[in-house]
Amino acid sequence: MSEVNNPSPVITIDGPSGSGKGTIARLLADKLNYALLDSGALYRLTALSALNREADLTDEATLTEIAANLDIRFELRDGEVVSLLEGQDVSHDIRLERVSMAASKVAAMPGVRAALLQRQRDFRQAPGLVADGRDMGTTVFPDAPVKIFLTASAEERARRRFEQLREKGVSVSLRDLLEDIRARDARDMNRATSPLAPAEDAVELDSTGVDIDGVLQIVLQLVRDRIRA
Numbered sequence: 001m002s003e004v005n006n007p008s009p010v011i012t013i014d015g016p017s018g019s020g021k022g023t024i025a026r027l028l029a030d031k032l033n034y035a036l037l038d039s040g041a042l043y044r045l046t047a048l049s050a051l052n053r054e055a056d057l058t059d060e061a062t063l064t065e066i067a068a069n070l071d072i073r074f075e076l077r078d079g080e081v082v083s084l085l086e087g088q089d090v091s092h093d094i095r096l097e098r099v100s101m102a103a104s105k106v107a108a109m110p111g112v113r114a115a116l117l118q119r120q121r122d123f124r125q126a127p128g129l130v131a132d133g134r135d136m137g138t139t140v141f142p143d144a145p146v147k148i149f150l151t152a153s154a155e156e157r158a159r160r161r162f163e164q165l166r167e168k169g170v171s172v173s174l175r176d177l178l179e180d181i182r183a184r185d186a187r188d189m190n191r192a193t194s195p196l197a198p199a200e201d202a203v204e205l206d207s208t209g210v211d212i213d214g215v216l217q218i219v220l221q222l223v224r225d226r227i228r229a
């Protein structure tokens, strides 16, 4: 059967910031030998490119142009995904707080989202794809056979981020992180285009109090039930 009639399966993992999407998506892709799409990285790269050009972050036409013409590549180096913007390794820079904030703003622009849509769909390949983001199951891969909406309480997500930053030697206040998470949730959930929301056919999974391996086992069972039955 042709690839058109029988496209490679996609497992979508959507959810709010800090719910563990990226962690679970990476582990799952490794386990299944699937390709991986970190769609948030595309919004972060758009934001970084805009910041580098000192573009006006409220100017949708300029940001759409930047998104449409992004010169980016992802490479696997020593088991880690490296993000290249115009040939430069920006894997560290795209995770900086000022880039996170800018990414959340550019991601609210319909023009930017439209400009990045096909680029995301192009990640689909055999034997399958794990795609993590906010609208993977609703907009980018509506035909995905497995859709997961991963959540955790805002307090738990702030604690996870706090630990993550502490391990990196970054000192932040838990209260500020919680406020930041709530602000990003509100922006992601309330934007007009592709707001953060579970697809109708998504399985909602609350990971509060469930460790990483526990979440992975639940997701693997879902995959076995729906794809590998």
Ligand SMILES: Nc1ncnc2c1ncn2[C@@H]1O[C@H](COP(=O)(O)OP(=O)(O)OP(=O)(O)O)[C@@H](O)[C@H]1O
Pocket: 015, 016, 017, 018, 019, 020, 021, 022, 023, 024, 040, 160, 161, 163, 164, 207, 210, 211, 212, 215
């Ligand atoms: N079930 C879990 N229990 C405890 N810690 C977890 C769990 N899942 C993920 N974490 C930790 O929480 C932190 C955030 O996880 P991760 O980056 O995967 O979240 P995310 O949803 O991809 O966030 P973002 O959308 O902001 O990129 C990481 O330090 C990760 O190790």
Ligand SMILES: Nc1ccn([C@H]2C[C@H](O)[C@@H](COP(=O)(O)O)O2)c(=O)n1
Pocket: 017, 039, 040, 041, 043, 044, 100, 103, 104, 105, 107, 108, 132, 133, 134, 135, 136, 184, 188
């Ligand atoms: N499919 C997506 C992926 C990400 N975003 C937004 C959400 C965040 O504000 C920003 C960075 O994402 P992260 O790396 O933290 O997952 O991009 C989105 O709107 N849609």
